[in-house]
Amino acid sequence: MKFDKEQLQMVLALFVVAVIAATLLGLTDIFTRGPIAAAEKEALHSALAQVLPAHANDAQADMFVIGREKQALSIYPGKDKAGRLNGFAWEVTAPDGYAGSIRILVGLYPDGKIHAIRVTGHKETPGLGDGIVNNAGWLAAFAGQELDSRNWKVKKDGGDFDQFTGATITPRAVVKAVKGALAFFASKRELMLAAVAEEKEQP
Template sequence: MIFDRDQGRMVLAIVVVAVVAAAILGVTDIVTRGPITQAQKEALHNALTQVLPRHANDPQADLLSVDGVEIYPGKDALGNVLGFAWEVIAPDGYSGSIRILVGTKPDGKVYAIRVTDHRETPGLGDGVVKNSNWLQSFSDREVEGTRWKVKKDGGDFDQFTGATITPRAVVKAVAAALGFYNSHRQAIFDAVTQQNSDPEAAKVE
């Protein structure tokens, strides 16, 4: 196929526009990557402050990896563990996955939880973020002695009027998080011990 002069100019113009657009996107990514990363770090810091007891360390700097799960330890000034936090995902929310930061005490009881990302219906399912009394109802719960279901299903946790699926998903995910902690507790504390003696040796597979 032979292009005439006008067609050649059109093709050239399209190529130039594509190259310029790609360059702009690349520069934008480079310019915004740093601020976005910093904002995400600050948001995580704020969430960790809410789900961990008051601590002296930087949990993000002391990040542990145990069986593929990233765990943020809260420690006092002497390196003693005050609590742990990690993220779990409830895949069965009403409008999609719900990301939850779970904080526990060393004995495995819940210190606090916070939902960090969700797409639940405003005024209904978003009670998992806005209903402070409901969030507080998780504190001091542990695997044993708690019926990890909403009351509609015979459990210990309230559901929301017109929205049962969302709290049901969160309760299930938090219960799974505590189950993980109980089954990996020794490995987690071993990782802390390694970190206190050698920060580079904190990962456990």
């Protein structure tokens, strides 16, 4: 195939532009990778501080994984000053939010009661569905509850949790996901406690 001069110029111009753009992006990635990881760690740290009972350890450093491959789940244990386990936190995903999935950090006491939950990622409608982030009263309704202490549905579905004016789907998804987390904990409690105990033995 033969190119005339004009075509070669076009190809060359686009090639040069693409190479320069790619170089700039690569450089930016090098410079921002560290700060982005640090910022994400910091964000997780402050979220963990909210959902775990008062703890003295670095929950991120003590993180352990249960399950394998696709089922793998990172669990953040909280420990008091004496090193005794006093809480678990992990992230669950509600796939059925109004606009995509909702990520929720759930914090439990070792006996399976909820300490607190926080939404860490969502795309719900501002002013409607985002009450799951900034409606403190609604979030507080989860504190101290366990799997059997509540009917884990929104009131519209006959349950114990408020929906929001104009937004039922979002809180429904969150309540369902938190219930799922509690059920998960009930079935994996022994495993988690064993994992923490094991970690203690091999410092």
